[in-house]
Amino acid sequence: MHTNTVTCKNCNITVDNKFCGNCGQPMQLKRVDKDYILHEIWHVLHFEKGIFYTIKELLVRPGKNVKGFIVENRSRLVKPIIFIIITSLIYTLINNAFHIENQYISYHPTEQGTEQGAMKSIFEWVQHHYGYSNIIMGLGISFWTRLFFKKYDYNFFEILILLCFVMGIGMLIFAVFALVEGLTQSSMMKISGPLSVLYVTWAIGQFFDPNKVASYVKALTAYLLGMLTFLLSLTFLAILIELIKH
Numbered sequence: 001m002h003t004n005t006v007t008c009k010n011c012n013i014t015v016d017n018k019f020c021g022n023c024g025q026p027m028q029l030k031r032v033d034k035d036y037i038l039h040e041i042w043h044v045l046h047f048e049k050g051i052f053y054t055i056k057e058l059l060v061r062p063g064k065n066v067k068g069f070i071v072e073n074r075s076r077l078v079k080p081i082i083f084i085i086i087t088s089l090i091y092t093l094i095n096n097a098f099h100i101e102n103q104y105i106s107y108h109p110t111e112q113g114t115e116q117g118a119m120k121s122i123f124e125w126v127q128h129h130y131g132y133s134n135i136i137m138g139l140g141i142s143f144w145t146r147l148f149f150k151k152y153d154y155n156f157f158e159i160l161i162l163l164c165f166v167m168g169i170g171m172l173i174f175a176v177f178a179l180v181e182g183l184t185q186s187s188m189m190k191i192s193g194p195l196s197v198l199y200v201t202w203a204i205g206q207f208f209d210p211n212k213v214a215s216y217v218k219a220l221t222a223y224l225l226g227m228l229t230f231l232l233s234l235t236f237l238a239i240l241i242e243l244i245k246h
Contacts, residue, residue, distance in 0.1 A: 006027055008020040008022065008023065008025055008027070009025070010023050010025040011023045011025070015027055050078060051078050051083065051086060053076070053077070054077045054078045054083060054165075055169065055172065057076075057077065058077075058165055058166070058168075058169050058203070059169065061206075062165070062166060062169075062202075062203035062206050062207065063203065063205075063206030063207040063208075063210060064206075065077060065165075066161065066162050066165050066166075066203075066207055067207065069161070069165075070154075070158050070161060070162075077165070080161045080164035080165050080168070081135070081164060083164060083165060083168045084131060084134050084135060084138075084164045084165075084167055084168040084171070085131035085132075086168075087168040087169070087171040087172050087175070088130035088131035088133075088134055088168070088171050089130075089131060090171070090172065090175045091130060091171045091172070091174050091175040091178065092128075092130055092131075094175050094178045094179050094182065095178055097182065098178065098179075098181070098182030100178045100181055100182060100189060101127065117242070118237075118238035118239075118241040118242050118245075119234070119235065119238040122234050122237060122238055123234070126234070130171065134164075134167050134168075134171065135164065136230065137167070137226065137227065137230045138160055138163035138164060138167055138226075139160065140225075140226040140227075140229035140230045140233070141163050141167075141222060141223055141225075141226025141227070141229075141230075142156055142159045142160040142162075142163050142226070143156070143226070143229070144221070144222035144223075144225045144226050144229070145159050145162075145163070145204065145219070145222040145223075145226070146159050147222070148218040148219075148221065148222050149208050149215075149218065149222075152208055162203075162204065162207055165203075166199070166200050166203040166204065167200065169199060169200075169203070170196040170197075170199060170200050173192055173195055173196045173199060174189070174192045174193075174196060176192075177189050177191060177192035177195075178192070197220070197223065200219070200223055201216055201219045201220040201223060202216065202219075204216075204219035204222070204223070205218075205219045
């Protein structure tokens with residue numbers, strides 16, 4: 001009896017079914033149309049295992065949920081890199097809609113120092129690419145966090161996953177206050193910075209040892225040193241760029 005067979009375009013094996021038994025790739029992809037786009041958006045945003053569920057769990061039980069993601073189940077929460085990029089994009093869209101940062105951040109380079117032109121460009125890049133900037137910032141914070149919590153059995157990359165989740169919530173805190181300020185014309189963003197730092201400190205402390213005050217002290221110190229490392233790295237990069245140009 002003749003059976004129709006096709007070659008899987010993903011792993012190049014012969015398949016006689018609707019799905020590849022080796023990689024799971026469907027043999028006939030759905031056409032990209034409005035239904036496909038809506039399905040993909042819902043797949044990211046749906047409550048059960050999507051961004052809303054992730055936000056809720058990270059606000060209530062950040063330590064427990066991130067630990068669970070690392071060692072038990074990685075399907076319950078949105079992937080950490082996707083999460084921080086989406087949350088950073090939400091803040092960026094709100095900021096661009098209301099021009100919130102123009103009232104708080106204004107970089108005016110002076111004639112002193114050759115690095116000023118490059119520094120302005122670097123800071124503008126950061127403001128327009130918060131998703132990538134937060135990941136880079138997370139590298140520095142992860143280094144200090146790993147150093148202060150070295151007795152715990154978590155490697156650098158697992159701690160980076162933690163930072164992607166909690167900094168993603170930090171960006172949402174900024175986004176909420178930016179939206180309120182944009183709609184009400186009140187100076188709400190002054191609250192968002194300290195509140196975001198408090199959340200990140202609490203979440204990191206919850207991850208390692210929620211019952212020790214030292215956990216929160218070390219978490220705050222690691223976060224502040226990571227931020228300082230990020231700013232010093234940008235300054236060094238600006239100086240290096242100007243030296244190469246001249």
